[in-house]
Amino acid sequence: MLNHLTGDQLSEFDDTGFLVFEGLFDDDLNQRLKDDVDLMMDDRARGEKKMVMSYDELGALTSEPVVVDRVADLVGGRKFTHYHIHARWRGEGERGVAWHHDYVQIPQTNRSHLMVHVFMYLDGLNGEVGDLLVMPGTHKKVMNGDAFRQFEYDDLPGSLSIDDLAPGSIIIVHSSVQHTRRPKPGGRSFRRYFIDTSYCQDGVRWSSYPNVEAINEVALEKGFDRNGKYAFLYDTSQLYDRLAERERLNAVNEGRPVLKLAKGSPV
Template sequence: MTPNALLLAHDKPAALRPDQLRQFQELGYLVLPGFLDRDLVARMRHEVDRWVDDGLRARSIDSVKDPEKFGVPPVMELELPAHGELITWSPLLEILDQLVGAPYAFHHLHSDRQAPDIPGKPWHHDYEHSTQTDRSATMIHALHYLDGLSTDTSSLVVLPGSHRERVDKTARAHLGTEPLPGEVVLEELPPGSTVVLHSALFHARRPRPGVLGKPRYFVDASYCEVGPLWPPVKPYWRYMLRRARELNLAPDRSELFTELTFAEYSRPA
Protein backbone atom coordinates (compact mmCIF):
# COMPACT_ATOMS: atom_id res chain seq x y z
CA MET A 1 0.00 0.00 0.00
CA THR A 2 1.26 3.44 -0.88
CA PRO A 3 1.33 6.36 1.56
CA ASN A 4 -1.18 8.14 -0.66
CA ALA A 5 -3.82 5.41 -0.38
CA LEU A 6 -7.16 6.64 0.91
CA LEU A 7 -9.29 4.12 2.79
CA LEU A 8 -13.07 3.98 2.73
CA ALA A 9 -15.13 1.35 4.54
CA HIS A 10 -18.12 -0.45 2.99
CA ASP A 11 -20.34 0.10 5.99
CA LYS A 12 -19.86 3.85 6.20
CA PRO A 13 -21.19 6.63 3.97
CA ALA A 14 -18.86 7.36 1.09
CA ALA A 15 -17.91 10.78 2.45
CA LEU A 16 -14.50 12.25 1.74
CA ARG A 17 -12.76 14.46 4.27
CA PRO A 18 -11.58 17.92 3.24
CA ASP A 19 -7.96 16.74 3.20
CA GLN A 20 -8.91 13.88 0.89
CA LEU A 21 -10.62 16.27 -1.48
CA ARG A 22 -7.54 18.50 -1.45
CA GLN A 23 -5.35 15.49 -2.09
CA PHE A 24 -7.35 14.58 -5.18
CA GLN A 25 -7.09 18.16 -6.43
CA GLU A 26 -3.34 18.25 -5.84
CA LEU A 27 -2.29 14.69 -6.73
CA GLY A 28 -5.02 13.80 -9.21
CA TYR A 29 -5.99 10.39 -7.84
CA LEU A 30 -7.52 8.44 -4.95
CA VAL A 31 -6.92 4.82 -4.01
CA LEU A 32 -9.95 3.01 -2.59
CA PRO A 33 -8.81 -0.45 -1.44
CA GLY A 34 -11.54 -3.10 -1.37
CA PHE A 35 -14.12 -0.45 -2.28
CA LEU A 36 -16.56 -2.56 -4.28
CA ASP A 37 -19.18 -4.82 -2.74
CA ARG A 38 -18.07 -8.49 -2.80
CA ASP A 39 -21.28 -9.71 -4.41
CA LEU A 40 -21.01 -7.08 -7.12
CA VAL A 41 -17.38 -8.07 -7.75
CA ALA A 42 -18.36 -11.74 -8.11
CA ARG A 43 -21.11 -10.93 -10.60
CA MET A 44 -18.85 -8.54 -12.48
CA ARG A 45 -16.14 -11.16 -12.73
CA HIS A 46 -18.58 -13.67 -14.24
CA GLU A 47 -19.74 -11.09 -16.78
CA VAL A 48 -16.19 -10.17 -17.74
CA ASP A 49 -15.50 -13.85 -18.49
CA ARG A 50 -18.55 -13.92 -20.74
CA TRP A 51 -17.58 -10.59 -22.32
CA VAL A 52 -14.17 -11.98 -23.30
CA ASP A 53 -14.90 -15.68 -23.92
CA ASP A 54 -18.02 -15.14 -26.04
CA GLY A 55 -16.22 -12.69 -28.31
CA LEU A 56 -18.35 -9.75 -27.23
CA ARG A 57 -15.35 -7.61 -26.40
CA ALA A 58 -13.77 -8.33 -29.79
CA ARG A 59 -17.05 -7.48 -31.51
CA SER A 60 -17.25 -4.22 -29.56
CA ILE A 61 -13.74 -3.27 -30.68
CA ASP A 62 -14.63 -4.06 -34.30
CA SER A 63 -17.65 -1.75 -34.06
CA VAL A 64 -15.38 1.12 -33.03
CA LYS A 65 -12.65 0.39 -35.57
CA ASP A 66 -15.01 0.01 -38.54
CA PRO A 67 -18.53 1.19 -37.66
CA GLU A 68 -19.69 1.14 -41.28
CA LYS A 69 -18.84 -2.55 -41.62
CA PHE A 70 -19.79 -3.85 -38.18
CA GLY A 71 -22.46 -1.41 -36.99
CA VAL A 72 -23.70 -1.45 -33.41
CA PRO A 73 -22.33 -4.36 -31.35
CA PRO A 74 -24.84 -7.09 -30.40
CA VAL A 75 -24.19 -6.47 -26.70
CA MET A 76 -22.69 -3.47 -24.91
CA GLU A 77 -21.04 -3.61 -21.50
CA LEU A 78 -23.79 -1.58 -19.85
CA GLU A 79 -26.36 -4.13 -21.04
CA LEU A 80 -24.72 -6.73 -18.80
CA PRO A 81 -26.62 -6.42 -15.48
CA ALA A 82 -23.68 -6.08 -13.07
CA HIS A 83 -21.84 -3.72 -15.43
CA GLY A 84 -24.89 -1.49 -15.62
CA GLU A 85 -25.16 -1.62 -11.84
CA LEU A 86 -21.51 -0.66 -11.40
CA ILE A 87 -21.88 2.45 -13.58
CA THR A 88 -24.52 3.85 -11.22
CA TRP A 89 -23.46 2.16 -7.96
CA SER A 90 -24.44 4.66 -5.29
CA PRO A 91 -21.20 4.61 -3.19
CA LEU A 92 -19.22 5.36 -6.35
CA LEU A 93 -21.56 8.16 -7.43
CA GLU A 94 -21.35 9.65 -3.94
CA ILE A 95 -17.58 9.86 -4.36
CA LEU A 96 -17.91 11.40 -7.83
CA ASP A 97 -20.47 13.93 -6.55
CA GLN A 98 -17.85 15.27 -4.15
CA LEU A 99 -14.94 15.19 -6.59
CA VAL A 100 -16.73 16.80 -9.53
CA GLY A 101 -18.88 19.17 -7.47
CA ALA A 102 -21.28 19.67 -10.39
CA PRO A 103 -23.63 17.56 -12.54
CA TYR A 104 -21.80 14.99 -14.65
CA ALA A 105 -22.58 12.47 -17.38
CA PHE A 106 -21.47 8.92 -18.09
CA HIS A 107 -18.89 8.92 -20.89
CA HIS A 108 -17.91 5.31 -21.56
CA LEU A 109 -17.04 1.92 -20.08
CA HIS A 110 -14.34 -0.60 -20.98
CA SER A 111 -14.10 -4.10 -19.54
CA ASP A 112 -11.40 -6.74 -20.01
CA ARG A 113 -9.72 -9.83 -18.63
CA GLN A 114 -6.15 -8.95 -19.45
CA ALA A 115 -3.81 -11.84 -20.15
CA PRO A 116 -0.85 -12.37 -17.77
CA ASP A 117 1.61 -11.56 -20.56
CA ILE A 118 -0.20 -8.43 -21.78
CA PRO A 119 2.31 -5.78 -22.87
CA GLY A 120 2.66 -2.58 -20.91
CA LYS A 121 0.67 0.50 -21.84
CA PRO A 122 2.90 3.58 -22.20
CA TRP A 123 2.50 6.76 -20.21
CA HIS A 124 -0.66 8.57 -21.27
CA HIS A 125 -3.68 10.42 -19.97
CA ASP A 126 -7.34 10.08 -20.94
CA TYR A 127 -8.74 13.60 -20.86
CA GLU A 128 -10.86 13.54 -23.99
CA HIS A 129 -10.91 17.17 -25.17
CA SER A 130 -8.65 17.38 -28.19
CA THR A 131 -7.37 20.92 -27.58
CA GLN A 132 -6.04 20.05 -24.09
CA THR A 133 -5.82 23.76 -23.25
CA ASP A 134 -8.91 24.16 -21.05
CA ARG A 135 -9.18 21.94 -17.96
CA SER A 136 -11.98 23.89 -16.26
CA ALA A 137 -14.36 20.95 -16.66
CA THR A 138 -13.62 17.77 -14.73
CA MET A 139 -13.39 14.34 -16.27
CA ILE A 140 -12.83 11.28 -14.09
CA HIS A 141 -11.86 7.68 -14.77
CA ALA A 142 -12.73 5.04 -12.17
CA LEU A 143 -10.38 2.07 -12.61
CA HIS A 144 -11.85 -1.04 -11.00
CA TYR A 145 -9.58 -4.02 -10.27
CA LEU A 146 -11.92 -6.92 -9.54
CA ASP A 147 -9.13 -9.25 -8.33
CA GLY A 148 -7.01 -6.39 -7.02
CA LEU A 149 -3.36 -5.94 -7.95
CA SER A 150 -0.49 -8.15 -6.86
CA THR A 151 2.98 -9.34 -7.82
CA ASP A 152 1.22 -11.70 -10.27
CA THR A 153 -0.27 -8.84 -12.32
CA SER A 154 0.91 -5.74 -14.11
CA SER A 155 1.03 -2.69 -11.85
CA LEU A 156 -0.61 0.70 -12.24
CA VAL A 157 1.80 3.63 -12.17
CA VAL A 158 0.64 7.23 -11.75
CA LEU A 159 2.45 10.56 -11.93
CA PRO A 160 0.98 12.75 -9.17
CA GLY A 161 0.20 16.33 -10.14
CA SER A 162 0.60 15.75 -13.89
CA HIS A 163 -3.13 16.43 -14.43
CA ARG A 164 -2.31 20.14 -14.17
CA GLU A 165 -0.25 20.07 -17.35
CA ARG A 166 -1.88 21.20 -20.60
CA VAL A 167 -0.34 18.65 -22.92
CA ASP A 168 -1.47 16.01 -25.37
CA LYS A 169 -2.40 12.50 -24.23
CA THR A 170 0.70 11.03 -25.82
CA ALA A 171 3.22 13.64 -24.63
CA ARG A 172 5.11 10.97 -22.64
CA ALA A 173 4.31 7.93 -24.81
CA HIS A 174 7.87 7.87 -26.19
CA LEU A 175 9.04 6.95 -22.67
CA GLY A 176 7.12 3.68 -22.73
CA THR A 177 6.55 2.51 -19.16
CA GLU A 178 9.94 3.62 -17.89
CA PRO A 179 10.13 4.92 -14.28
CA LEU A 180 9.73 8.68 -13.92
CA PRO A 181 10.74 10.96 -11.04
CA GLY A 182 7.92 11.34 -8.54
CA GLU A 183 5.86 8.40 -9.81
CA VAL A 184 3.76 6.24 -7.48
CA VAL A 185 3.54 2.51 -8.19
CA LEU A 186 0.30 0.77 -7.22
CA GLU A 187 1.09 -2.92 -7.18
CA GLU A 188 -0.65 -4.41 -4.14
CA LEU A 189 -4.39 -3.84 -3.77
CA PRO A 190 -7.06 -6.22 -2.41
CA PRO A 191 -9.92 -7.55 -4.58
CA GLY A 192 -12.59 -5.02 -5.46
CA SER A 193 -10.26 -2.03 -5.30
CA THR A 194 -10.91 1.16 -7.23
CA VAL A 195 -8.47 3.87 -8.26
CA VAL A 196 -10.16 7.16 -9.14
CA LEU A 197 -8.13 9.31 -11.51
CA HIS A 198 -8.53 12.82 -12.80
CA SER A 199 -8.60 11.86 -16.46
CA ALA A 200 -5.73 14.22 -17.29
CA LEU A 201 -3.37 12.40 -14.90
CA PHE A 202 -0.54 10.58 -16.63
CA HIS A 203 -0.48 6.87 -15.84
CA ALA A 204 0.83 3.63 -17.28
CA ARG A 205 0.37 -0.13 -17.06
CA ARG A 206 3.78 -1.57 -16.19
CA PRO A 207 4.31 -5.27 -16.96
CA ARG A 208 6.33 -7.76 -14.94
CA PRO A 209 8.63 -9.55 -17.42
CA GLY A 210 9.44 -13.11 -16.50
CA VAL A 211 6.48 -13.50 -14.12
CA LEU A 212 4.02 -16.25 -15.06
CA GLY A 213 1.21 -14.22 -13.56
CA LYS A 214 -2.56 -14.47 -13.64
CA PRO A 215 -5.35 -12.70 -15.52
CA ARG A 216 -6.05 -9.10 -14.55
CA TYR A 217 -9.77 -8.33 -14.31
CA PHE A 218 -10.12 -4.67 -15.18
CA VAL A 219 -13.11 -2.37 -15.68
CA ASP A 220 -12.67 1.29 -16.61
CA ALA A 221 -15.63 3.69 -16.27
CA SER A 222 -15.47 7.36 -17.24
CA TYR A 223 -17.61 10.36 -16.30
CA CYS A 224 -17.47 14.00 -17.50
CA GLU A 225 -18.79 17.25 -16.09
CA VAL A 226 -21.92 18.56 -17.77
CA GLY A 227 -21.32 21.87 -19.52
CA PRO A 228 -18.79 21.74 -22.35
CA LEU A 229 -19.45 19.47 -25.32
CA TRP A 230 -17.33 16.36 -24.89
CA PRO A 231 -16.21 14.21 -27.81
CA PRO A 232 -17.64 10.68 -27.57
CA VAL A 233 -15.27 7.73 -28.06
CA LYS A 234 -17.81 5.29 -29.49
CA PRO A 235 -19.51 5.91 -32.86
CA TYR A 236 -22.77 4.44 -31.48
CA TRP A 237 -22.77 6.71 -28.42
CA ARG A 238 -26.37 7.86 -28.90
CA TYR A 239 -27.58 4.26 -28.96
CA MET A 240 -25.48 3.52 -25.86
CA LEU A 241 -27.04 6.37 -23.88
CA ARG A 242 -30.53 5.53 -25.10
CA ARG A 243 -30.14 1.91 -23.98
CA ALA A 244 -28.99 3.11 -20.55
CA ARG A 245 -32.17 5.18 -20.27
CA GLU A 246 -34.33 2.30 -21.52
CA LEU A 247 -32.76 0.03 -18.91
CA ASN A 248 -33.54 2.68 -16.30
CA LEU A 249 -30.01 2.53 -14.94
CA ALA A 250 -30.26 5.93 -13.22
CA PRO A 251 -33.93 6.86 -12.72
CA ASP A 252 -33.07 9.68 -10.30
CA ARG A 253 -30.17 11.13 -12.33
CA SER A 254 -31.45 12.22 -15.72
CA GLU A 255 -28.20 14.07 -16.46
CA LEU A 256 -26.13 10.88 -16.23
CA PHE A 257 -27.17 9.57 -19.64
CA THR A 258 -28.03 12.80 -21.43
CA GLU A 259 -26.98 13.37 -25.03
CA LEU A 260 -26.83 17.14 -24.57
CA THR A 261 -23.28 17.19 -23.21
CA PHE A 262 -21.70 15.48 -26.25
CA ALA A 263 -20.47 16.74 -29.59
CA GLU A 264 -20.75 14.70 -32.77
CA TYR A 265 -18.54 11.64 -33.08
CA SER A 266 -15.32 12.15 -35.01
CA ARG A 267 -13.34 9.08 -35.99
CA PRO A 268 -9.72 9.27 -34.74
CA ALA A 269 -7.06 9.63 -37.39
Protein backbone atom coordinates in the same frame (compact mmCIF):
# COMPACT_ATOMS: atom_id res chain seq x y z
CA MET B 1 -22.59 18.93 0.57
CA LEU B 2 -20.08 16.10 0.78
CA ASN B 3 -21.56 12.66 1.16
CA HIS B 4 -18.71 10.24 0.71
CA LEU B 5 -15.43 12.12 0.66
CA THR B 6 -13.72 14.07 3.41
CA GLY B 7 -12.18 17.50 2.96
CA ASP B 8 -8.75 15.83 3.23
CA GLN B 9 -9.60 13.49 0.38
CA LEU B 10 -10.73 16.40 -1.76
CA SER B 11 -7.47 18.26 -1.18
CA GLU B 12 -5.49 15.08 -1.84
CA PHE B 13 -7.31 14.71 -5.16
CA ASP B 14 -6.60 18.34 -5.93
CA ASP B 15 -2.87 17.85 -5.21
CA THR B 16 -2.20 14.44 -6.74
CA GLY B 17 -5.07 13.96 -9.19
CA PHE B 18 -6.17 10.58 -7.85
CA LEU B 19 -7.69 8.79 -4.85
CA VAL B 20 -7.30 5.10 -3.97
CA PHE B 21 -10.20 3.25 -2.32
CA GLU B 22 -8.86 -0.12 -1.33
CA GLY B 23 -11.35 -2.99 -1.06
CA LEU B 24 -14.32 -0.67 -1.64
CA PHE B 25 -16.63 -3.19 -3.30
CA ASP B 26 -18.27 -5.76 -1.06
CA ASP B 27 -17.73 -9.43 -1.92
CA ASP B 28 -21.18 -9.85 -3.45
CA LEU B 29 -20.89 -6.90 -5.86
CA ASN B 30 -17.31 -7.84 -6.68
CA GLN B 31 -18.22 -11.44 -7.52
CA ARG B 32 -21.21 -10.41 -9.67
CA LEU B 33 -18.94 -8.07 -11.63
CA LYS B 34 -16.29 -10.75 -12.12
CA ASP B 35 -18.94 -13.20 -13.34
CA ASP B 36 -20.16 -10.60 -15.84
CA VAL B 37 -16.62 -9.89 -17.10
CA ASP B 38 -16.13 -13.68 -17.52
CA LEU B 39 -19.41 -13.89 -19.44
CA MET B 40 -18.42 -10.98 -21.66
CA MET B 41 -14.96 -12.45 -22.34
CA ASP B 42 -16.53 -15.82 -23.22
CA ASP B 43 -18.94 -14.07 -25.59
CA ARG B 44 -16.05 -12.25 -27.25
CA ALA B 45 -14.01 -15.44 -27.53
CA ARG B 46 -16.95 -16.87 -29.48
CA GLY B 47 -16.98 -13.79 -31.72
CA GLU B 48 -20.11 -12.32 -30.14
CA LYS B 49 -19.46 -8.63 -29.49
CA LYS B 50 -22.17 -6.94 -27.44
CA MET B 51 -21.95 -3.48 -25.92
CA VAL B 52 -20.66 -3.55 -22.34
CA MET B 53 -23.72 -1.58 -21.25
CA SER B 54 -25.97 -4.48 -22.25
CA TYR B 55 -24.55 -6.74 -19.50
CA ASP B 56 -26.68 -6.60 -16.35
CA GLU B 57 -23.94 -6.08 -13.77
CA LEU B 58 -21.43 -4.15 -15.88
CA GLY B 59 -24.12 -1.79 -17.17
CA ALA B 60 -25.46 -1.20 -13.66
CA LEU B 61 -21.93 -0.43 -12.53
CA THR B 62 -22.03 2.82 -14.54
CA SER B 63 -24.52 4.18 -11.98
CA GLU B 64 -23.25 2.24 -8.95
CA PRO B 65 -23.80 4.64 -6.03
CA VAL B 66 -20.57 3.83 -4.17
CA VAL B 67 -18.69 5.04 -7.25
CA VAL B 68 -20.96 7.73 -8.69
CA ASP B 69 -21.62 9.43 -5.35
CA ARG B 70 -17.86 9.82 -4.87
CA VAL B 71 -17.57 11.33 -8.33
CA ALA B 72 -20.43 13.68 -7.39
CA ASP B 73 -18.37 14.93 -4.45
CA LEU B 74 -15.36 15.51 -6.70
CA VAL B 75 -17.37 17.64 -9.13
CA GLY B 76 -18.63 19.62 -6.14
CA GLY B 77 -22.28 18.66 -6.52
CA ARG B 78 -22.42 19.89 -10.13
CA LYS B 79 -23.94 17.68 -12.79
CA PHE B 80 -21.97 15.21 -14.86
CA THR B 81 -22.55 12.43 -17.36
CA HIS B 82 -21.26 8.94 -17.87
CA TYR B 83 -18.80 8.83 -20.76
CA HIS B 84 -17.75 5.21 -21.26
CA ILE B 85 -17.20 1.80 -19.73
CA HIS B 86 -14.55 -0.72 -20.74
CA ALA B 87 -14.11 -4.12 -19.11
CA ARG B 88 -11.93 -7.20 -19.50
CA TRP B 89 -9.47 -9.40 -17.70
CA ARG B 90 -5.85 -9.78 -18.67
CA GLY B 91 -3.62 -12.79 -18.22
CA GLU B 92 -0.06 -13.88 -18.71
CA GLY B 93 1.88 -12.08 -21.43
CA GLU B 94 -0.35 -9.01 -21.81
CA ARG B 95 1.25 -6.00 -23.42
CA GLY B 96 1.60 -2.72 -21.59
CA VAL B 97 0.23 0.71 -22.40
CA ALA B 98 2.80 3.52 -22.61
CA TRP B 99 2.51 6.71 -20.55
CA HIS B 100 -0.54 8.75 -21.57
CA HIS B 101 -3.51 10.66 -20.23
CA ASP B 102 -7.15 10.36 -21.27
CA TYR B 103 -8.57 13.88 -20.85
CA VAL B 104 -10.71 14.41 -23.93
CA GLN B 105 -10.06 17.88 -25.35
CA ILE B 106 -9.09 19.20 -28.79
CA PRO B 107 -6.77 21.09 -28.49
CA GLN B 108 -5.51 20.56 -24.94
CA THR B 109 -5.78 24.07 -23.52
CA ASN B 110 -7.29 24.05 -20.01
CA ARG B 111 -8.72 21.89 -17.23
CA SER B 112 -11.74 24.04 -16.41
CA HIS B 113 -14.14 21.09 -16.19
CA LEU B 114 -13.52 17.78 -14.53
CA MET B 115 -13.32 14.46 -16.32
CA VAL B 116 -12.46 11.41 -14.24
CA HIS B 117 -11.65 7.82 -14.99
CA VAL B 118 -12.46 5.16 -12.41
CA PHE B 119 -10.01 2.26 -12.53
CA MET B 120 -11.45 -0.87 -10.88
CA TYR B 121 -9.37 -3.92 -9.98
CA LEU B 122 -11.77 -6.71 -9.04
CA ASP B 123 -9.00 -9.11 -7.98
CA GLY B 124 -6.71 -6.30 -6.92
CA LEU B 125 -3.10 -6.05 -8.08
CA ASN B 126 -0.30 -8.39 -7.02
CA GLY B 127 2.69 -7.42 -9.16
CA GLU B 128 1.85 -9.88 -11.93
CA VAL B 129 0.60 -9.19 -15.49
CA GLY B 130 0.66 -5.39 -15.19
CA ASP B 131 1.28 -2.60 -12.68
CA LEU B 132 -0.32 0.84 -12.69
CA LEU B 133 2.08 3.77 -12.67
CA VAL B 134 0.82 7.29 -12.14
CA MET B 135 2.52 10.67 -12.18
CA PRO B 136 0.92 12.73 -9.39
CA GLY B 137 0.12 16.35 -10.19
CA THR B 138 0.19 16.08 -13.98
CA HIS B 139 -3.46 17.19 -14.11
CA LYS B 140 -2.16 20.67 -13.29
CA LYS B 141 0.07 20.81 -16.37
CA VAL B 142 -1.82 21.15 -19.62
CA MET B 143 -0.22 18.79 -22.12
CA ASN B 144 -1.09 16.46 -24.93
CA GLY B 145 -2.10 12.93 -23.97
CA ASP B 146 1.01 11.43 -25.56
CA ALA B 147 3.51 13.94 -24.07
CA PHE B 148 5.33 11.22 -22.06
CA ARG B 149 4.89 8.38 -24.55
CA GLN B 150 8.61 8.05 -25.30
CA PHE B 151 9.17 6.87 -21.70
CA GLU B 152 6.95 3.84 -22.36
CA TYR B 153 6.54 2.12 -18.94
CA ASP B 154 9.60 3.51 -17.18
CA ASP B 155 9.64 4.77 -13.62
CA LEU B 156 10.03 8.54 -13.83
CA PRO B 157 11.17 11.02 -11.17
CA GLY B 158 8.15 11.44 -8.89
CA SER B 159 6.08 8.63 -10.44
CA LEU B 160 4.30 6.13 -8.26
CA SER B 161 4.00 2.42 -8.95
CA ILE B 162 0.88 0.64 -7.69
CA ASP B 163 1.32 -3.15 -7.66
CA ASP B 164 -0.34 -4.25 -4.44
CA LEU B 165 -4.07 -3.71 -4.03
CA ALA B 166 -6.81 -5.68 -2.30
CA PRO B 167 -9.66 -7.18 -4.35
CA GLY B 168 -12.53 -4.79 -5.05
CA SER B 169 -10.30 -1.71 -5.10
CA ILE B 170 -10.96 1.37 -7.19
CA ILE B 171 -8.85 4.38 -8.05
CA ILE B 172 -10.57 7.56 -9.18
CA VAL B 173 -8.19 9.47 -11.43
CA HIS B 174 -8.43 12.95 -12.92
CA SER B 175 -8.43 11.94 -16.59
CA SER B 176 -5.50 14.24 -17.38
CA VAL B 177 -3.13 12.50 -14.95
CA GLN B 178 -0.36 10.72 -16.83
CA HIS B 179 -0.37 6.95 -16.24
CA THR B 180 0.86 3.71 -17.74
CA ARG B 181 0.26 -0.01 -17.49
CA ARG B 182 3.65 -1.64 -17.13
CA PRO B 183 3.77 -5.25 -18.34
CA LYS B 184 4.94 -7.74 -15.72
CA PRO B 185 5.75 -11.44 -15.85
CA GLY B 186 3.59 -14.03 -14.13
CA GLY B 187 -0.15 -14.35 -14.23
CA ARG B 188 -0.49 -18.03 -14.92
CA SER B 189 -2.99 -18.29 -12.06
CA PHE B 190 -3.87 -14.59 -11.73
CA ARG B 191 -6.46 -12.81 -13.82
CA ARG B 192 -6.00 -9.07 -13.78
CA TYR B 193 -9.65 -8.02 -13.90
CA PHE B 194 -9.94 -4.43 -14.96
CA ILE B 195 -12.93 -2.20 -15.56
CA ASP B 196 -12.78 1.49 -16.22
CA THR B 197 -15.63 3.93 -16.37
CA SER B 198 -15.40 7.63 -16.99
CA TYR B 199 -17.50 10.70 -16.22
CA CYS B 200 -17.52 14.28 -17.54
CA GLN B 201 -18.68 17.39 -15.73
CA ASP B 202 -21.55 19.21 -17.44
CA GLY B 203 -21.23 22.77 -18.66
CA VAL B 204 -18.97 22.26 -21.66
CA ARG B 205 -19.36 19.85 -24.53
CA TRP B 206 -17.16 16.75 -24.69
CA SER B 207 -16.28 14.86 -27.86
CA SER B 208 -18.53 11.93 -28.65
CA TYR B 209 -17.88 8.50 -30.10
CA PRO B 210 -20.08 6.78 -32.68
CA ASN B 211 -22.65 4.76 -30.69
CA VAL B 212 -22.89 6.71 -27.45
CA GLU B 213 -26.59 7.55 -27.96
CA ALA B 214 -27.45 3.88 -28.47
CA ILE B 215 -25.44 2.97 -25.35
CA ASN B 216 -27.34 5.52 -23.27
CA GLU B 217 -30.66 4.24 -24.61
CA VAL B 218 -29.76 0.74 -23.45
CA ALA B 219 -28.80 2.10 -20.03
CA LEU B 220 -32.22 3.74 -19.65
CA GLU B 221 -34.12 0.72 -21.03
CA LYS B 222 -32.40 -1.54 -18.54
CA GLY B 223 -33.17 0.76 -15.63
CA PHE B 224 -29.60 1.74 -14.80
CA ASP B 225 -30.94 5.23 -14.01
CA ARG B 226 -32.26 3.65 -10.76
CA ASN B 227 -35.80 5.02 -10.93
CA GLY B 228 -34.64 8.29 -12.41
CA LYS B 229 -32.18 9.21 -9.66
CA TYR B 230 -29.20 8.74 -11.98
CA ALA B 231 -30.90 9.53 -15.32
CA PHE B 232 -28.59 12.55 -15.66
CA LEU B 233 -25.69 10.17 -16.34
CA TYR B 234 -27.13 9.07 -19.67
CA ASP B 235 -27.71 12.48 -21.27
CA THR B 236 -25.90 12.80 -24.61
CA SER B 237 -26.57 16.52 -25.08
CA GLN B 238 -23.13 17.36 -23.62
CA LEU B 239 -21.29 15.67 -26.48
CA TYR B 240 -20.21 16.93 -29.90
CA ASP B 241 -18.79 15.36 -33.03
CA ARG B 242 -15.05 14.97 -32.53
CA LEU B 243 -14.15 14.70 -36.25
CA ALA B 244 -15.89 17.95 -37.19
CA GLU B 245 -14.12 19.71 -34.34
CA ARG B 246 -10.70 18.48 -35.41
CA GLU B 247 -11.32 19.82 -38.92
CA ARG B 248 -12.32 23.19 -37.49
CA LEU B 249 -9.17 23.28 -35.42
CA ASN B 250 -6.92 22.34 -38.32
CA ALA B 251 -8.38 25.24 -40.32
CA VAL B 252 -7.18 27.81 -37.75
CA ASN B 253 -4.24 26.04 -36.11
CA GLU B 254 -1.25 28.09 -37.18
CA GLY B 255 0.66 30.79 -35.37
CA ARG B 256 -1.48 32.09 -32.52
CA PRO B 257 -4.99 30.62 -32.91
CA VAL B 258 -6.13 32.72 -29.94
CA LEU B 259 -6.10 35.78 -32.22
CA LYS B 260 -8.60 34.06 -34.52
CA LEU B 261 -11.12 33.00 -31.89
CA ALA B 262 -14.56 34.39 -32.62
CA LYS B 263 -16.12 36.29 -29.75
CA GLY B 264 -19.25 34.70 -28.36
CA SER B 265 -18.74 31.30 -29.99
CA PRO B 266 -20.27 28.49 -27.95
CA VAL B 267 -18.10 26.36 -25.66
